Amino acid sequence: xxxxxxxxxxxxxxxxxxxxxxxxxxxxxxxxxxxxxxxxxxxxxxxxxxxxxxxxxxxxxxxxxxxxxxxxxxxxxxxxxxxxxxxxxxxxxxxxxxxxxxxxxxxxxxxxxxxxxxxxxxxxxxxxxxxxxxxxxxxxxxxxxxxxxxxxxxxxxxxxxxxxxxxxxxxxxxxxxxxxxxxxxxxxxxxxxxxxxxxxxxxxxxxxxxxxxxxxxxxxxxxxxxxxxxxxxxxxxxxxxxxxxxxxxxxxxxxxxxxxxxxxxxxxxxxxxxxxxxxxxxxxxxxxxxxxxxxxxxxxxxxxxxxxxxxxxxxxxxxxxxxxxxxxxxxxxxxxxxxxxxxxxxxxxxxxxxxxxxxxxxxxxxxxxxxxxxxxxxxxxxxxxxxxxxxxxxxxxxxxxxxxxxxxxxxxxxxxxxxxxxxxxxxxxxxxxxx
Amino acid sequence: xxxxxxxxxxxxxxxxxxxxxxxxxxxxxxxxxxxxxxxxxxxxxxxxxxxxxxxxxxxxxxxxxxxxxxxxxxxxxxxxxxxxxxxxxxxxxxxxxxxxxxxxxxxxxxxxxxxxxxxxxxxxxxxxxxxxxxxxxxxxxxxxxxxxxxxxxxxxxxxxxxxxxxxxxxxxxxxxxxxxxxxxxxxxxxxxxxxxxxxxxxxxxxxxxxxxxxxxxxxxxxxxxxxxxxxxxxxxxxxxxxxxxxxxxxxxxxxxxxxxxxxxxxxxxxxxxxxxxxxxxxxxxxxxxxxxxxxxxxxxxxxxxxxxxxxxxxxxxxxxxxxxxxxxxxxxxxxxxxxxxxxxxxxxxxxxxxxxxxxxxxxxxxxxxx
Numbered sequence: 001x002x003x004x005x006x007x008x009x010x011x012x013x014x015x016x017x018x019x020x021x022x023x024x025x026x027x028x029x030x031x032x033x034x035x036x037x038x039x040x041x042x043x044x045x046x047x048x049x050x051x052x053x054x055x056x057x058x059x060x061x062x063x064x065x066x067x068x069x070x071x072x073x074x075x076x077x078x079x080x081x082x083x084x085x086x087x088x089x090x091x092x093x094x095x096x097x098x099x100x101x102x103x104x105x106x107x108x109x110x111x112x113x114x115x116x117x118x119x120x121x122x123x124x125x126x127x128x129x130x131x132x133x134x135x136x137x138x139x140x141x142x143x144x145x146x147x148x149x150x151x152x153x154x155x156x157x158x159x160x161x162x163x164x165x166x167x168x169x170x171x172x173x174x175x176x177x178x179x180x181x182x183x184x185x186x187x188x189x190x191x192x193x194x195x196x197x198x199x200x201x202x203x204x205x206x207x208x209x210x211x212x213x214x215x216x217x218x219x220x221x222x223x224x225x226x227x228x229x230x231x232x233x234x235x236x237x238x239x240x241x242x243x244x245x246x247x248x249x250x251x252x253x254x255x256x257x258x259x260x261x262x263x264x265x266x267x268x269x270x271x272x273x274x275x276x277x278x279x280x281x282x283x284x285x286x287x288x289x290x291x292x293x294x295x296x297x298x299x300x301x302x303x304x305x306x307x308x309x310x311x312x313x314x315x316x317x318x319x320x321x322x323x324x325x326x327x328x329x330x331x332x333x334x335x336x337x338x339x340x341x342x343x344x345x346x347x348x349x350x351x352x353x354x355x356x357x358x359x360x361x362x363x364x365x366x367x368x369x370x371x372x373x374x375x376x377x378x379x380x381x382x383x384x385x386x387x388x389x390x391x392x393x394x395x396x397x398x399x400x401x402x403x404x405x406x407x408x409x410x411x412x413x414x415x416x417x418x419x420x421x422x423x424x425x426x427x428x429x430x431x432x433x434x435x
Numbered sequence: 436x437x438x439x440x441x442x443x444x445x446x447x448x449x450x451x452x453x454x455x456x457x458x459x460x461x462x463x464x465x466x467x468x469x470x471x472x473x474x475x476x477x478x479x480x481x482x483x484x485x486x487x488x489x490x491x492x493x494x495x496x497x498x499x500x501x502x503x504x505x506x507x508x509x510x511x512x513x514x515x516x517x518x519x520x521x522x523x524x525x526x527x528x529x530x531x532x533x534x535x536x537x538x539x540x541x542x543x544x545x546x547x548x549x550x551x552x553x554x555x556x557x558x559x560x561x562x563x564x565x566x567x568x569x570x571x572x573x574x575x576x577x578x579x580x581x582x583x584x585x586x587x588x589x590x591x592x593x594x595x596x597x598x599x600x601x602x603x604x605x606x607x608x609x610x611x612x613x614x615x616x617x618x619x620x621x622x623x624x625x626x627x628x629x630x631x632x633x634x635x636x637x638x639x640x641x642x643x644x645x646x647x648x649x650x651x652x653x654x655x656x657x658x659x660x661x662x663x664x665x666x667x668x669x670x671x672x673x674x675x676x677x678x679x680x681x682x683x684x685x686x687x688x689x690x691x692x693x694x695x696x697x698x699x700x701x702x703x704x705x706x707x708x709x710x711x712x713x714x715x716x717x718x719x720x721x722x723x724x725x726x727x728x729x730x731x732x733x734x735x736x737x738x739x740x741x742x743x744x745x746x747x748x749x750x751x752x753x754x755x756x757x758x759x760x761x762x763x764x765x766x767x768x769x770x771x772x773x774x775x776x777x778x779x780x781x782x783x784x785x786x787x788x789x790x791x792x793x794x795x796x797x798x799x800x801x802x803x804x805x
Contacts, residue, residue: 027740027796028709032717034804038725040770087608100773118605125776132605159766 037414039071040157043099045083046075049108052115052142056107059146060153062190063164066417067154068410069390073099091124099124103153107145115139119149121156131156143192144434151433161388164189167431168384168393169207169216169234172196173403173424180403180424184218186234189386189430191420197232206251206382209431212258216429217242219250229263231278242276251294256302262286264294273307273324286324298322299342299366306330306340306349306366317351319366330368339382342366345389348411352381352394361394363411374413379404384430393419393428704790712787712794723778724771724801735764737771737801741779745791748780756798771801 044061047053064070078097083089085106094102105119114136121131133152135145144165151162172185184197184204197216198204205227207218214234219227229242229252242252242261252263255275262275273286273293287293291311298305299322306319312329315336320327331337335355342349348363353373360376361383379397386392390411395404403424408417419425704712741753753775755768787794 027798028713028793029738029798029800030713030717031802032720032724032799033802034724035721036725036804040725100777120605120608123773125773129607132607134605155762157766159761159763 037412039067039069040101041073041097041099042070042101042103042153042157043075043078043094043097044072044103045089045105047105047107047117047119048085049106052109052117052139053105053107055142056105056117056146056149059143059190060103060150063147063150064153066190066408067150067164068412068415069158069160070154073097075099075102085118085120088127088129089122091122091127094124101130101153101157105149107142109139113139115142115145117145117149119153121153143188147188160390161433163386163388163391163433165434166387167209167434168406168419168428169197169209169218169431170395170406170421170428171204171207171426172421173426177401177403184216184232185421185425186216187421189419194422197234197237206427207429208253209429210254210258211256211432212254215254215258217252217254217261219252229261231261242278251296253297255298256300262296262298262305264296273305275322284324286320287327293318295339297340297342300344300346306342308338308340317349317368330366331364331371332368333371341383341385343385343389344387347389350383350385350392352383361392361409363392372413374409374411375407375416382427384428386430387432393430395426395428397426702789704793708786708790709793712790715784715787716781716794716797717799719781720775720778720799723774725774735759735761735767737768738798739771739775739801740796740798741775742796743781743783743794745783745788746780747783749776750795752776771799774801775799 042064044057044064047057061072064072074097075094078093078099083102083104085104089102089104091102100123102122102124103119104122105117107115107117109115115138116134116136118134119132120129122128123130131152133149135148137145147165150164154160154162154164166189167186168189169184169186172183173180174183175181181200182203182205183200184207185194186197187194202223203221205219205221207216209216216232216234218230218232220230221227227248227250229249230239231242232239242249242263247268248266249263250266252261254261259279260275260277262273264271265274270290271292271294272288273296274283275286276283286296286305287307287309289309289311291309293307293309293311296305296307303322304319305322305324306317308315309318309327310316311318315338316329317331317337317340318327318329330349331351333353333355335353337351337353339352340349341351343363347365349366350361350363353360353362358376359378359380360373361380362371362373364371374392375394377396378399380394381397383392383394391408392411393406393408395406397404404426406419406421406425406428408419409415419428736757738756739753740756742750744750753772755772758768759765
C-alpha cells in the first residue's frame with residue numbers, strides 16, 4: 001500500500017521543523033564526584049522503659065561505633081528533650097548537631113515478663129519515618145534484640161546486610177607461652193556472652209563455622225599427636241570424628257550448603273585436597289600433585305574452591321572448580337600468600353601475605369586483580385569474613401611474651417577495632433547471621 | 436493530495452523546503468544579531484553671528500499678538516434613548532476599591548504565633564499479644580572456668596534461651612496538623628472578603644457626604660455620572676516593585692539588553708560563565724555527597740534532577756531519575772537525594788542571577804570518589 005503523503009502532513013512536518021528550536025532546552029547534566037568517605041551520622045536517643053532500655057541503647061550505640069559506616073552522634077548534645085517514641089521528635093535540634101537520622105524507641109518488660117522492644121528511625125531532612133519494628137521475646141535476649149535492631153537500621157541506611165546478630169568461634173589461649181592452654185570458645189561479635197566449648201585437654205586450632213547449622217569443624221591434636229578434623233555441635237556439645245583417614249587432616253572448611261567439608265590430607269610427602277560428604281562420608285580427591293595444597297575455601301555459590309599451594313615454588317593462591325579441575329594461580333605480588341578466604345558476597349578473596357618480615361591482611365578480586373592491603377604488622381593472620389562481606393576478623397601476635405588478640409577491620413581498611421576477650425585469642429571464625 | 440510515485444514533485448518540494456528550513460535554523464542560530472538601527476538626526480552648523488541675527492529678528496516682521504484664551508464650556512449632549520436590552524453592550528464593572536496599605540510592623544507589634552504542634556498523638560494500638568509459646572527454661576550461666584565436658588555420655592551443656600522475637604512493623608506516628616498555607620487564590624479571596632467588609636463602612640461614610648450614585652454605569656447611558664475615577668486609587672493598585680520596562684535612553688536600552696529583564700527569558704551565558712556556574716554548583720553539593728559505603732555502588736550512579744528558585748532554594752523535591760530495586764543501589768539513590776536536600780538552599784552569586792534559565796534545572800550524576 002503506498003503511503004499517503006498529503007499537504008496537511010507536509011505542513012505539519014514543516015511546522016515541526018520550524019518550531020523545534022523553541023522546544024524547552026534540556027537540563028544541564030553535571031558530574032559530581034564524592035568528596036571522600038564520611039559515615040552517616042545517626043543520633044541514638046535514650047530508649048524509654050526499664051533497665052532493658054538502657055542495655056538496648058548502650059548495645060546499639062556501641063554497635064554503630066564499630067560499624068564504620070554509621071556514626072552515632074551525641075543525642076544529648078542536640079539539646080532536645082527525650083523524645084516520645086510514639087511521636088516525631090524535634091528534628092530541628094538534631095539538625096543542629098548534623099544528625100542525618102534519629103533513632104528512638106522503647107524497651108520494657110510486660111506483665112508476662114516478656115520483653116517488648118520497638119524502635120523508629122526518622123530522616124532528619126524530610127521528617128519522615130523510614131523504618132520501624134517491634135520485637136517481643138524472652139527478657140534474657142535483650143542483647144540479641146539490640147543486635148537485631150542494629151541490623152535493621154544498618155540495612156535500611158546502607159542497603160547492605162547487617163552483621164551485629166552473629167557469633168564468633170575462636171581459640172582462647174591462657175597460660176604461659178611455652179605451656180599455652182587452648183580451648184574452643186564462642187562469643188557474640190562484640191565479645192559478650194562468652195562460653196567455652198572444650199576443656200583444653202587437647203590442642204585445638206582453625207575452627208570453622210558451618211554456614212547453615214550450629215556446627216563447628218576444627219582441628220584437634222589428639223594423644224597420638226596426629227591432627228584430626230572434628231565436628232562439634234554447639235548446642236548439644238556432641239563431637240565426632242570427620243572420617244578416619246590414614247595420615248593427617250587439617251584446614252577443614254564447610255561447603256556453602258553445609259553438606260560437605262573440604263580439607264587437606266597429608267600422606268607422606270604429598271598434601272592434597274579432599275572433600276567429604278557429611279552424611280554419606282564419601283570422600284573425593286580434588287588435587288593430585290606433589291606439592292602442598294592446603295587452606296581450601298569454597299566460593300559462596302559452591303562452584304569453585306580457592307586454596308593455597310606451593311606447586312609453583314612458593315606459597316601462592318590458586319582457584320579451581322569444586323571438582324578439582326582447572327587450577328589457576330591468581331596471586332602474583334611480592335611475597336608469600338596464604339589462608340585465602342572467599343567473601344560471602346563472592347566479589348573478593350581475603351588472604352594473609354608475608355613479605356620482608358611483615359604479615360599483612362589484604363583482599364583481592366577473584367581473578368587476582370585489585371589487591372589491597374588492609375592492615376600490616378609483626379604477625380597478622382587468619383582472616384575470617386563477616387556474613388555481609390564488609391568486615392574481617394583476624395588475629396595479631398604482638399611478639400614477646402604476650403599472646404594474640406582478635407581484631408576487626410572493614411574491607412576498605414578505614415578502621416580497626418580490637419574485640420575484647422578475657423584472655424588471648426586467635427583463629428576467629430565468624431558465623432552467619434543467626435535465625 | 437496523494438503521493439504518487441509517477442509524480443513526486445510535491446514530495447520532493449516539501450522535503451527540500453524542510454531541509455532548507457532546518458539548515459537555516461542550524462546555520463543562522465549562532466549568527467550575531469543585527470545592531471539596532473540608529474536614527475540619523477540632521478545637524479546644521481551655524482556661526483555665532485547667524486545665531487545673533489536669528490535672536491534679533493527682523494524689523495519688518497509681523498508683531499505677534501497674544502491669542503485670547505477662551506474657557507472651555509462643556510458641550511451639552513442630548514440624552515439618547517435607552518437601546519434595547521438585547522443590543523446593550525457589556526457593562527463595565529466598577530473598579531475595585533483601593534487596597535489598604537498594611538501598617539509597617541513596629542516593635543510594639545507581637546509576632547504571629549507559629550502553628551502549634553498537634554497534641555500528643557495517641558499511642559499506636561497495641562499489637563495483639565502473640566499466642567503464648569512454651570518458653571525454654573533459661574538455664575543459669577555456666578561456670579566459665581570449668582565447662583561441661585563435650586563427650587556424648589556426659590550431661591548436656593546449658594541451652595540458650597530461644598529468641599522468639601516477633602518482629603512487627605512499628606506504625607508511623609500521625610503527622611502533626613499544620614495550618615494550611617494560603618494559596619494565591621485563597622489570598623485573593625481573603626482580600627475580596629476584606630473589601631466587601633470595608634465597602635459597607637465606606638459607603639455609609641460616603642453617603643453622608645455625597646449624593647447617592649447609581650451602582651453601575653451602563654454603557655450608552657451618557658446621562659449617568661461618570662465613574663469616580665481617582666488617580667490615587669490607581670496608584671495604590673500599581674505594583675510597588677521596580678518597573679519591568681521603563682523609558683530608556685540609548686545607553687539604558689543597551690544595558691537592559693545585556694542584563695535582561697527579571698522575568699523575561701534569561702540571557703544566554705558565555706562559555707566561561709557557564710563553566711563558572713557549573714563548577715560552583717558542583718563544589719556546593721560536593722560537601723554533602725559522601726563516598727560509597729559498598730563496592731557494589733561503583734556500578735550504579737544515581738542521577739538527581741532538581742529545580743531551584745531565584746533564591747537558590749529547591750523548587751519542589753529533587754527527583755531520582757534512575758531508581759534501582761537492588762537494596763544497596765536503592766539506598767545509594769536515597770543518599771543522593773538526601774545529599775541534595777541537605778545542601779539546599781544554594782547561595783546564588785549576584786552575577787549568576789541574570790542566567791536563571793541556565794541554572795534553574797540541574798541534573799547531577801552522583802559518582803564515587805574512586
